[in-house]
Amino acid sequence: xxxxxxxxxxxxxxxxxxxxxxxxxxxxxxxxxxxxxxxxxxxxxxxxxxxxxxxxxxxxxxxxxxxxxxxxxxxxxxxxxxxxxxxxxxxxxxxxxxxxxxxxxxxxxxxxxxxxxxxxxxxxxxxxxxxxxxxxxxxxxxxxxxxxxxxxxxxxxxxxxxxxxxxxxxxxxxxxxxxxxxxxxxxxxxxxxxxxxxxxxxxxxxxxxxxxxxxxxxxxxxxxxxxxxxxxxxxxxxxxxxxxxxxxxxxxxxxxxxxxxxxxxxxxxxxxxxxxxxxxxxxxxxxxxxxxxxxxxxxxxxxxxxxxxxxxxxxxxxxxxxxxxxxxxxxxxxxxxxxxxxxxxxxxxxxxxxxxxxxxxxxxxxxxxxxxxxxxxxxxxxxxxxxxxxxxxxxxxxxxxxxxxxxxxxxxxxxxxxxxxxxxxxxxxxxxxxxxxxxxxxxxxxxxxxxxxxxxxxxxxxxxxxxxxxxxxxxxxxxxxxxxxxxxxxxxxxxxxxxxxxxxx
Amino acid sequence: xxxxxxxxxxxxxxxxxxxxxxxxxxxxxxxxxxxxxxxxxxxxxxxxxxxxxxxxxxxxxxxxxxxxxxxxxxxxxxxxxxxxxxxxxxxxxxxxxxxxxxxxxxxxxxxxxxxxxxxxxxxxxxxxxxxxxxxxxxxxxxxxxxxxxxxxxxxxxxxxxxxxxxxxxxxxxxxxxxxxxxxxxxxxxxxxxxxxxxxxxxxxxxxxxxxxxxxxxxxxxxxxxxxxxxxxxxxxxxxxxxxxxxxxxxxxxxxxxxxxxxxxxxxxxxxxxxxxxxxxxxxxxxxxxxxxxxxxxxxxxxxxxx
Numbered sequence: 001x002x003x004x005x006x007x008x009x010x011x012x013x014x015x016x017x018x019x020x021x022x023x024x025x026x027x028x029x030x031x032x033x034x035x036x037x038x039x040x041x042x043x044x045x046x047x048x049x050x051x052x053x054x055x056x057x058x059x060x061x062x063x064x065x066x067x068x069x070x071x072x073x074x075x076x077x078x079x080x081x082x083x084x085x086x087x088x089x090x091x092x093x094x095x096x097x098x099x100x101x102x103x104x105x106x107x108x109x110x111x112x113x114x115x116x117x118x119x120x121x122x123x124x125x126x127x128x129x130x131x132x133x134x135x136x137x138x139x140x141x142x143x144x145x146x147x148x149x150x151x152x153x154x155x156x157x158x159x160x161x162x163x164x165x166x167x168x169x170x171x172x173x174x175x176x177x178x179x180x181x182x183x184x185x186x187x188x189x190x191x192x193x194x195x196x197x198x199x200x201x202x203x204x205x206x207x208x209x210x211x212x213x214x215x216x217x218x219x220x221x222x223x224x225x226x227x228x229x230x231x232x233x234x235x236x237x238x239x240x241x242x243x244x245x246x247x248x249x250x251x252x253x254x255x256x257x258x259x260x261x262x263x264x265x266x267x268x269x270x271x272x273x274x275x276x277x278x279x280x281x282x283x284x285x286x287x288x289x290x291x292x293x294x295x296x297x298x299x300x301x302x303x304x305x306x307x308x309x310x311x312x313x314x315x316x317x318x319x320x321x322x323x324x325x326x327x328x329x330x331x332x333x334x335x336x337x338x339x340x341x342x343x344x345x346x347x348x349x350x351x352x353x354x355x356x357x358x359x360x361x362x363x364x365x366x367x368x369x370x371x372x373x374x375x376x377x378x379x380x381x382x383x384x385x386x387x388x389x390x391x392x393x394x395x396x397x398x399x400x401x402x403x404x405x406x407x408x409x410x411x412x413x414x415x416x417x418x419x420x421x422x423x424x425x426x427x428x429x430x431x432x433x434x435x436x437x438x439x440x441x442x443x444x445x446x447x448x449x450x451x452x453x454x455x456x457x458x459x460x461x462x463x464x465x466x467x468x469x470x471x472x473x474x475x476x477x478x479x480x481x482x483x484x485x486x487x488x489x490x491x492x493x494x495x496x497x498x499x500x501x502x503x504x505x
Numbered sequence: 506x507x508x509x510x511x512x513x514x515x516x517x518x519x520x521x522x523x524x525x526x527x528x529x530x531x532x533x534x535x536x537x538x539x540x541x542x543x544x545x546x547x548x549x550x551x552x553x554x555x556x557x558x559x560x561x562x563x564x565x566x567x568x569x570x571x572x573x574x575x576x577x578x579x580x581x582x583x584x585x586x587x588x589x590x591x592x593x594x595x596x597x598x599x600x601x602x603x604x605x606x607x608x609x610x611x612x613x614x615x616x617x618x619x620x621x622x623x624x625x626x627x628x629x630x631x632x633x634x635x636x637x638x639x640x641x642x643x644x645x646x647x648x649x650x651x652x653x654x655x656x657x658x659x660x661x662x663x664x665x666x667x668x669x670x671x672x673x674x675x676x677x678x679x680x681x682x683x684x685x686x687x688x689x690x691x692x693x694x695x696x697x698x699x700x701x702x703x704x705x706x707x708x709x710x711x712x713x714x715x716x717x718x719x720x721x722x723x724x725x726x727x728x729x730x731x732x733x734x735x736x737x738x739x740x741x742x743x744x745x746x747x748x749x750x751x752x753x754x755x756x757x758x759x760x761x762x763x764x765x766x767x768x769x770x771x772x773x774x775x776x777x778x779x780x781x782x783x784x785x786x787x788x789x790x791x792x793x794x795x796x797x798x799x800x801x802x803x804x805x806x807x808x809x810x811x
Contacts, residue, residue, distance in 0.1 A: 053689065054687065054689070073689045074687075074688060074689030075689050078689075086684075086687060090681075090683075090684035090687040090688055091681070091684060092676075092677050092680040092681050092684060092685075092801075093680065093681070093801060094676075094680050094798070094800070094801060095673075095676065095677065095680060099673055099677075102670070102673060103673060103674070103677050103685075103688055103690075104688055108670070265798055
């Protein structure tokens with residue numbers, strides 16, 4: 001066998017209180033698509049940061065092309081032929097495409113030449129881009145093209161991709177895969193990080209699975225079932241959520257031609273959204289990130305006001321009401337961003353419980369706080385949702401993503417909402433916690449609550465929702481029964497391929 | 506009231522002089538804010554530069570040495586701010602305000618023995634032919650060299666930000682420091698250098714007041730010029746050309762209202778005194794109505810998490 005392109009042996013990296021990587025070893029061959037699998041917190045990000053020179057390993061060795069490789073900074077890794085597409089984009093909103101690309105290159109050519117090269121490479125690989133556009137105005141899919149083109153311009157030997165498909169429609173994913181296969185025929189190796197198992201089975205030649213920082217197994221994804229890979233990742237079997245038959249009640253929430261301007265410069269405005277949810281129903285809203293999800297949640301929670309009649313709750317116009325009155329009536333929301341939007345990071349769990357529960361749980365009397373009652377409420381959430389924390393006095397920031405998410409969702413569920421709107425309820429949450437949260441939403445609907453679940457995880461939406469719609473550039477697609485929808489139909493509802501084409505090389 | 510006593514040529518000529526201190530300080534703060542740091546200590550760095558420049562010019566007899574000393578003094582004071590905000594991760598607003606208070610006190614201490622002295626005069630650039638052009642010559646080509654230095658600095662800052670890779674990296678750090686870090690740029694190093702540049706510019710702006718504009722040393726003599734420079738940067742939408750425009754507008758209205766006061770115009774003095782602030786802000790607010798916005802990471806504390 002040839003020398004492997006990259007050989008990792010015994011890589012270890014510890015942070016105070018946690019070992020992120022413990023003696024991880026594997027190798028990648030030229031032209032191979034190698035998957036790195038694992039749950040959030042399994043150490044995938046730390047591992048690729050070491051390869052990209054952002055983090056230095058405590059011990060262990062890396063070999064690139066058979067030679068020792070120890071990049072001290074990203075520019076050294078880039079010079080050695082390692083390129084990386086980041087999960088949270090490393091892009092600059094106020095700069096244009098060409099400037100963003102130049103920042104990721106070692107020796108960028110003059111701007112004029114660079115623009116021409118960007119046009120060439122992007123059309124060759126079917127990722128059309130206009131170098132003069134401001135990145136902040138691009139869609140999530142287009143932003144990712146910027147990242148990929150930036151990498152391709154450096155003729156990488158190893159391309160690291162961290163969760164690249166979370167912002168793409170199914171059509172875009174299949175085109176991206178064709179582009180990646182083209183690259184591998186040119187000898188480029190790809191280290192592909194994801195937790196979407198079906199994707200990995202479709203694309204990758206080999207998979208390394210990390211759990212709690214350790215390499216717990218290698219497999220050939222094509223010959224392994226998704227279920228087996230999931231159990232390797234989690235380390236144990238877990239129960240899939242069950243849905244029971246439900247009787248639908250009257251219409252609980254209705255939107256009629258709701259339009260709203262986004263409060264953010266680079267946000268997406270809502271354009272003529274109409275929908276209705278009945279009691280006992282779960283409405284799933286999909287769509288690629290940045291297509292109006294945050295704005296829709298804000299319009300429902302009352303952070304963005306609209307015409308009074310555009311939002312009707314139990315038949316009453318509430319478009320002009322703010323978040324407080326809406327909560328009091330029974331319309332509760334849980335936004336996507338856990339730290340800073342759904343919860344105040346530096347406040348204790350008790351205080352966070354107070355923040356949204358004060359009205360409905362009577363945690364306030366004559367303007368004074370009832371600390372005892374608030375603490376009891378926080379305790380109830382922790383018990384009912386199995387939040388792992390030393391106590392209610394702990395700051396929200398100190399909880400892991402999954403635990404805080406369980407707390408945030410539990411806080412709303414326990415307030416017995418008539419309508420609950422959640423945005424990305426299981427984003428960045430481990431599989432067991434995600435299953436528990438989905439079960440809680442199903443149980444809530446079974447009790448007669450109308451639930452709107454906004455999510456980018458299509459599997460999740462198919463699992464729990466009764467009807468499905470998709471947001472695309474601030475507009476809502478037709479809403480259809482979720483059962484029997486094919487992946488292709490869902491992709492088209494999300495806006496299809498957005499102009500992406502198959503590579504022309 | 507005697508409006509004929511106002512000489513329009515002298516008025517336009519003194520406009521450039523009146524504008525130079527806030528132009529210099531504003532350009533420095535522009536670079537600092539483009540790197541994502543909000544330094545509210547401009548006033549403190551200006552007054553420190555004013556006394557450092559004054560003292561060194563008096564001791565050495567050389568105004569050039571004075572301006573260099575002022576730049577060093579301002580930069581040294583800003584280093585304190587850099588240490589607090591970039592290494593100790595202190596709040597930028599509080600640190601900046603503290604820097605202003607500290608600078609005012611420090612300058613008063615340093616300046617005790619320099620009250621009532623006249624500094625050596627700063628040379629006027631005698632540009633041969635150009636200075637002899639009838640009207641234009643007096644207005645544009647008969648100033649001290651610092652006025653032209655301010656103009657060149659405007660051009661240099663514009664070119665740095667717009668045309669060079671260093672400028673691109675600086676803007677990237679100010680726009681999204683996490684992304685810049687992920688790409689391997691040294692966020693803290695870039696910011697410390699920007700802060701030092703801002704301090705040096707503010708120091709020279711202050712020295713221009715004590716060495717040319719007034720010229721003598723008085724406690725608190727910058728009288729809010731640093732705050733004007735700060736406001737100017739925001740209303741100029743973080744663009745060098747508009748800082749120049751704003752500074753000249755402010756300088757122009759200041760000189761004009763002084764002349765009007767002297768001519769005894771029948772408007773209460775208080776209204777005349779506030780007019781430069783009102784008019785400058787009004788014009789720049791109208792200009793900034795386009796879609797320009799603050800650098801994305803402005804005022805946010807950067808801490809490399811990995």
